[in-house]
Amino acid sequence: MQEIKRRYVIPGDKIIEGNYKPLMNVVKSGNYLISTRVGIAEAGKDGVKVIPLSGVYIPRVNDLVIGKIIDRSSLSWDVDINACFFAHLPAQDVFGRDFSPAKDDMGRQLSIGDLIIARIVSFDRTRDPMLTVQDKDLGKIPYGEFIKISPTRVPRLIGKRGSMIQTIEQATQTRVIIGQNGIVVVTGRDPDGLSLAAKAIKMVEEESHTTNLTQRVKTLLNVQDPVDPEQPESVNASPGTESSTQPQPQPQPQPNNESSTQPQPQPQPQPNNESSTQPQPQPQPQPQPNNESSTQPQPNNESSTQPQPNNESSTSNNSKSGSSSKEKHRNDSSEKSSNNDSDIDQKEKKQE
Amino acid sequence: MYNLKELALMDENGKRSDGRGIDELRSIKITVGVVKNADGSAYIEFGKNKIIVAVYGPREVHPKHMALPDRCVLRCRYHMSPFSTDTRKNPAPSRREVEISKVMRESLEPSLILSDYPRAVIDVFVEVLQADGGSRCAGINAASVALADAGINMRDLVSACAAGRLSDNIVLDINDLEDKEGDADMPVAYLPNLEQVTLLQLDGKLTTAQFSECLEKAINGCKSVYEIQKEALMKKYFGNEMELKEEA
Structure with missing residues (x-):
């Protein structure tokens, strides 16, 4: 197998020729693997990847994020997590399983403009990110x-x-x-x-x-x-x-x-x-x-x-x-x- | 014998109105990351053209009904500032600007991997501060660099350059005067690594042989522009180092 050194790449740069597995930010074009981002290309045992040096945040499951409450419905809050999509924090996550929209006042726990630290529990191409604050150190950030x-x-x-x-x-x-x-x-x-x-x-x-x-x-x-x-x-x-x-x-x-x-x-x-x-x-x-x-x-x-x-x-x-x-x-x-x-x-x- | 029009566009030594040879590009300068609020941005000086491009996204689509379930929406806005021309230009979008916005979007789309960002939108704003012919090509060049700066997945950069005909001469990178007084103008956008053409327009008449020559010159021009784009991106992210220095 051909060895490559780590090197700087921009979109379209041919990283390597041959039958390598494209991993992160790499696509196959013909017999070449080409970079799709500005970054540092490297080849490992698993395949070829590019570590990007620019870009917006794309949510990933289990990531710890800081978000701002921007809206609320009767069952959840909408949270701006600085990504392409707004995330949702279910009210049950904060109030517990016996949450009742009629009984519980969501505004007492989190209001619009509040900052929270939360973990992403689910996200895929078809659905917006879902957050949880049920863990140590998660929840509302009071000041800072x-x-x-x-x-x-x-x-x-x-x-x-x-x-x-x-x-x-x-x-x-x-x-x-x-x-x-x-x-x-x-x-x-x-x-x-x-x-x-x-x-x-x-x-x-x-x-x-x-x-x-x-x-x-x-x-x-x-x-x-x-x-x-x-x-x-x-x-x-x-x-x-x-x-x-x-x-x-x-x-x-x-x-x-x-x-x-x-x-x-x-x-x-x-x-x-x-x-x-x-x-x-x-x-x-x-x-x-x-x-x-x-x-x-x-x-x-x-x-x-x-x-x-x-x-x-x-x-x-x-x-x-x-x-x-x-x-x-x-x-x-x-x-x-x-x-x-x-x-x-x-x-x-x-x-x- | 040259007529008055030809004399203005090209002299007997084969020099054009601005002193360039027939295969010579105007001076190009690209700066990356000039708009702090944008996710990616670039400023280009292409001869006397001065254009700033800002890219926002991928981000949430508004209005939401425009979102596509399987891929990202690319929106492109080409706009000429009122002070960009010698007489004031009405800032409202003209027919020409709407058309250029469309062709720019279509020339950039093949380079982007839009399926990586379903239900999102990428906005590209191209603001012409000073126009001197070939502003769509300059705009595409800057937009491509700005998209790369925004960290959007791309198959290749898009490089654009026009070629045209002045009488019997096929010339590269025509300026405003040559665009107005010349016989043909052919802007071309090109993916240099994938060797694919993403935009080809033609205003004027060319024979088959002239068309081939014109396309070849434009593609060569695109390849020269690509080197400048690459250098600008490298400079922003890696300084003057073009190679990653590894420990022995």
């Missing part, structure tokens, strides 16, 4: 800063295993909720922190394709790379989420802090050192009720060095209820995005 970014930038904003968003959360003392549909809500008590987080998110969106982005975000947020003697130790202890999801060879201590700030490409037996660059115990100007998840990313070293059965258990050590599913969502998303990010990360590494 609303930011819209391109859905294709969401993986970059999350970063590898949530590294980028953790950096932003910790540096600005805020909590950032990211929907796969490109809607981001930032909450926190400090107005300066909110505006700084919003600025950083916009920066990630606008410069997502550029190299050395992580470092520039840290510069914007005034995050110092720690140079204390404990650093190699903390580097050595890879975060629990990583060790639990991908058992890797024992990582080597990285004396060079600069290189440790960059996410490493997947195949290399490097630890995810992002968290090691986070400011260690934050100066806490004000205790924040919502900061459990934002302050928790420093994993417990003992637990993180041992393979965990799953992500949730590894993250729940430090987090209170609710943050585990959020972390899981982030890890899911970053897994989805790892391919997309890896080339940019590689470039960053190379530049360094």
Whole structure:
């Protein structure tokens, strides 16, 4: 079989010739596979795909989305989820199975204009997306800063295993909720922190394709790379989420802090050192009720060095209820995005 | 011996009214992503033509009865600004604009995989800021780039270029003066990778041999335009890197 390198493509570009299986954003034309989007083409064992760099959000089952209530009928709410279709949230999902349109006042639970975080339970070509809020951390978002970014930038904003968003959360003392549909809500008590987080998110969106982005975000947020003697130790202890999801060879201590700030490409037996660059115990100007998840990313070293059965258990050590599913969502998303990010990360590494 | 009309369009050295040779395109400049509110956009300067295109969608169809159950609806609006011509143009859609909107839609449709977005609509707005002949071709070029910028699934980019006849000469990319005073004008839209023609109009008279020559020149022009479109898209998304640099 012919080997191809990952490369940039635009619609109509011939990616490869031969009997390959077209996967994502690729169509077969004659004996060629051609790209249908602007993006990065890559061939794997399964087939050929293009990771897109632009486009609107197309709903997928199990995606976590942030939507705005735009209308309601007697049995459901219509939700704008920033996609080609409006989604529906059944009233039974909120009130329970004994919901009665005559008895229950839907306006008391959710009114038009409210923001909700929900999960897509069903969607196909013939039907509009159906949402649910019956899960931890789902439901109405009472307050926060609303930011819209391109859905294709969401993986970059999350970063590898949530590294980028953790950096932003910790540096600005805020909590950032990211929907796969490109809607981001930032909450926190400090107005300066909110505006700084919003600025950083916009920066990630606008410069997502550029190299050395992580470092520039840290510069914007005034995050110092720690140079204390404990650093190699903390580097050595890879975060629990990583060790639990991908058992890797024992990582080597990285004396060079600069290189440790960059996410490493997947195949290399490097630890995810992002968290090691986070400011260690934050100066806490004000205790924040919502900061459990934002302050928790420093994993417990003992637990993180041992393979965990799953992500949730590894993250729940430090987090209170609710943050585990959020972390899981982030890890899911970053897994989805790892391919997309890896080339940019590689470039960053190379530049360094 | 040249008559007055021919002298104005082409001199004895084979140079045209604007100094170009017979196979020479006007200067083309494309910028991608100029309208922040749109899902995709492009700005093109094609000679003296200045056109901005914004693409919205795929999005919910309004009115809903227009939605198609199996594919996406493509709507295209070509509009000339009142200040785009030397005398004020009435901003209301003219017969010509309605027709150009239709042919643009039909030239773009074959490149789009509309079945990927059932029950949705894609809106393409083409606004001519300054017109100088060949604005439909320039509009198609910009619209195609804007659609790619919007992340809509496409089989290929669409490149368009006109060719025409000035007396006995078949020339590439005719401008406003040549369009008005020349003998034939043939706009062609083309899918360069799939090698398919999606638009072919002809205003004027050509012999069979002239038609073949005209079509061949127009297709060559489309291929040249394609390189500029490709470069513009690459520049927006990948900067100046044309190749992905992999770690050793």
